[in-house]
Amino acid sequence: MSDNVAGDVRLQRQLSFLLEIDRLKQVLRRTLIVDGSRRENDAEHSWHIALYAAILHEHAPDPKPELGRVIRMLLIHDLVEIDAGDTFAYDTIGYQDKAEREEAAATRLFGLLPEDQALEWRALWQEFEEGETAEARYAAALDRLQPMLHNFHTDGHSWKLNGVTLSQAVARLRVLEEACPPLWTFATDMLRQSVERGYLKEE
Amino acid sequence: MSDNVAGDVRLQRQLSFLLEIDRLKQVLRRTLIVDGSRRENDAEHSWHIALYAAILHEHAPDPKPELGRVIRMLLIHDLVEIDAGDTFAYDTIGYQDKAEREEAAATRLFGLLPEDQALEWRALWQEFEEGETAEARYAAALDRLQPMLHNFHTDGHSWKLNGVTLSQAVARLRVLEEACPPLWTFATDMLRQSVERGYLKEE
Numbered sequence: 001m002s003d004n005v006a007g008d009v010r011l012q013r014q015l016s017f018l019l020e021i022d023r024l025k026q027v028l029r030r031t032l033i034v035d036g037s038r039r040e041n042d043a044e045h046s047w048h049i050a051l052y053a054a055i056l057h058e059h060a061p062d063p064k065p066e067l068g069r070v071i072r073m074l075l076i077h078d079l080v081e082i083d084a085g086d087t088f089a090y091d092t093i094g095y096q097d098k099a100e101r102e103e104a105a106a107t108r109l110f111g112l113l114p115e116d117q118a119l120e121w122r123a124l125w126q127e128f129e130e131g132e133t134a135e136a137r138y139a140a141a142l143d144r145l146q147p148m149l150h151n152f153h154t155d156g157h158s159w160k161l162n163g164v165t166l167s168q169a170v171a172r173l174r175v176l177e178e179a180c181p182p183l184w185t186f187a188t189d190m191l192r193q194s195v196e197r198g199y200l201k202e203e
Numbered sequence: 204m205s206d207n208v209a210g211d212v213r214l215q216r217q218l219s220f221l222l223e224i225d226r227l228k229q230v231l232r233r234t235l236i237v238d239g240s241r242r243e244n245d246a247e248h249s250w251h252i253a254l255y256a257a258i259l260h261e262h263a264p265d266p267k268p269e270l271g272r273v274i275r276m277l278l279i280h281d282l283v284e285i286d287a288g289d290t291f292a293y294d295t296i297g298y299q300d301k302a303e304r305e306e307a308a309a310t311r312l313f314g315l316l317p318e319d320q321a322l323e324w325r326a327l328w329q330e331f332e333e334g335e336t337a338e339a340r341y342a343a344a345l346d347r348l349q350p351m352l353h354n355f356h357t358d359g360h361s362w363k364l365n366g367v368t369l370s371q372a373v374a375r376l377r378v379l380e381e382a383c384p385p386l387w388t389f390a391t392d393m394l395r396q397s398v399e400r401g402y403l404k405e406e
Contacts, residue, residue, distance in 0.1 A: 022236055043250045075257070150225075
């Protein structure tokens with residue numbers, strides 16, 4: 001096989017992947033967009049928090065997480081939901097087989113890429129899931145901060161719909177405490193206000 | 204003013220910006236998403252081409268454009284359309300005052316950020332608009348490649364709706380020739396097929 005033909009096959013696999021992930025635009029989340037008019041989808045959510053990562057980077061503790069890596073991680077962190085669907089943050093039954101469904105999805109989706117890229121991007125997704133590195137923790141913090149802001153600005157929409165309590169929300173947001181302390185201060189204040197306004201149940 | 208209060212003001216401005224840009228999810232483009240079910244919005248388009256940039260980076264000529272910079276550029280390249288609207292690529296009347304409308308939008312939107320960040324992000328947007336650097340050219344190439352693929356996979360939807368000709372499409376895609384030669388070869392082949400299938404007018 002000539003270099004040119006090999007190159008074509010490689011490009012074809014890359015483009016197949018890029019076309020397939022278009023389906024992330026069809027995966028609806030529980031949160032609404034900020035004007036409350038409709039549910040947000042995973043693709044636009046991923047775009048949004050990639051910019052959260054860039055704009056709020058100064059608030060992450062030193063040594064700073066590597067921003068390029070965080071952004072790439074956030075751009076692909078929800079891809080597995082193309083196959084596995086969006087599991088609501090407070091859905092304990094859905095969480096039982098979430099890991100298994102998402103592993104299978106990662107195998108199929110990243111497997112569309114040339115092998116070296118499949119390994120690289122799947123490892124980046126795995127790093128996000130494991131949440132051990134500074135980059136993964138900062139990424140997770142933003143993935144939780146943004147829906148909180150959307151809930152607050154849509155009168156607690158998905159919290160009220162699902163009867164979410166303050167302690168559930170605090171548990172979900174607590175990753176901010178270590179990953180981004182100034183945002184944790186901000187979040188605890190917003191959660192307190194959310195209880196006062198009746199968006200979150202006291203218990 | 205204590206550091207803490209100054210810090211709060213800075214964070215508030217950053218969060219105001221991040222909430223305001225949520226409106227990019229409401230700016231509809233002419234192209235459809237790949238399954239043809241609805242029009243794509245600017246936020247999900249921006250997410251998609253940021254991943255195009257990462258996955259196809261090896262095809263850019265040496266010295267490679269700096270990927271982190273390209274991705275940040277693509278994430279904000281359409282923000283001005285929140286105020287200025289999406290001007291269709293082949294709309295010559297809309298293009299007459301496009302620059303003016305977009306400059307005003309950039310002033311307002313990036314102006315929501317703390318001053319140092321406003322300058323930094325506006326400069327990045329300006330760099331994309333001017334198209335002089337390797338990063339801006341590679342970013343522009345992907346911004347044109349993705350809609351071509353979507354048009355091809357939706358039976359030429361927005362091309363047919365607007366009577367776009369082959370020479371118009373070639374002129375639009377030509378940025379690929381220098382910014383990413385293997386993709387230019389791929390694109391010229393896809394445009395030829397698009398004429399054969401009746402998606403693009405021969406003239």
